[in-house]
Amino acid sequence: MPMAADDIAKLIKDAIPDAEVEIVDLAGDGDHYKAVITSASFAGMPRVKQHQKVYAALGGRMGGELHALALETRTPAG
Amino acid sequence: MTDQTVLDEIKEVVTSNDVVLFMKGTPTFPQCGFSSVTSRVLDHLGVNYVAVNVLEDNAVREGIKVYSDWPTIPQLYVKGEFVGGCDIVKEMFETGELKSYLSEKGVLESAA
Numbered sequence: 001m002p003m004a005a006d007d008i009a010k011l012i013k014d015a016i017p018d019a020e021v022e023i024v025d026l027a028g029d030g031d032h033y034k035a036v037i038t039s040a041s042f043a044g045m046p047r048v049k050q051h052q053k054v055y056a057a058l059g060g061r062m063g064g065e066l067h068a069l070a071l072e073t074r075t076p077a078g
Numbered sequence: 079m080t081d082q083t084v085l086d087e088i089k090e091v092v093t094s095n096d097v098v099l100f101m102k103g104t105p106t107f108p109q110c111g112f113s114s115v116t117s118r119v120l121d122h123l124g125v126n127y128v129a130v131n132v133l134e135d136n137a138v139r140e141g142i143k144v145y146s147d148w149p150t151i152p153q154l155y156v157k158g159e160f161v162g163g164c165d166i167v168k169e170m171f172e173t174g175e176l177k178s179y180l181s182e183k184g185v186l187e188s189a190a
């Protein structure tokens with residue numbers, strides 16, 4: 001059950017209000033995405049924690065519905 | 079429901095080996111693109127690591143997700159510390175962080 005890119009972005013923004021989210025459909029099949037998330041809240045966090053924060057926003061869908069979501073997390077202007 | 083014995087087994091593996099990669103398939107025959115990329119990065123850096131094929135044991139496949147609080151495979155452990163999955167390993171490799179991290183941990187022999 002693939003998710004729409006807009007739905008993924010909305011879940012992330014709901015949980016991380018200042019996040020800028022860019023979703024790239026890697027394979028053009030609506031199933032393999034890359035999400036680039038920029039948020040000041042990531043500052044000073046190890047990458048593992050940054051990604052876990054995004055996974056938490058996705059509420060358990062990662063690894064299930066979203067089996068192929070690549071993540072890239074950034075802090076603004078950094 | 080994850081059995082405590084599985085979590086104990088995982089703990090034993092990640093604490094008794096310096097570098098452990100939980101992956102789908104083996105380094106020679108990876109069965110997922112993400113696992114393949116991650117093992118190739120480690121091979122490229124010349125790290126000795128133990129690969130655990132989660133496809134051989136569903137209890138480990140589910141257990142490692144609970145143990146790490148991380149929903150996907152592959153997962154890289156160095157000296158008992160969870161480093162991350164494919165995206166993190168790839169990004170750290172590209173920026174050179176992975177090499178310095180592994181050197182700091184003393185698991186990269188050809189660090190010079």
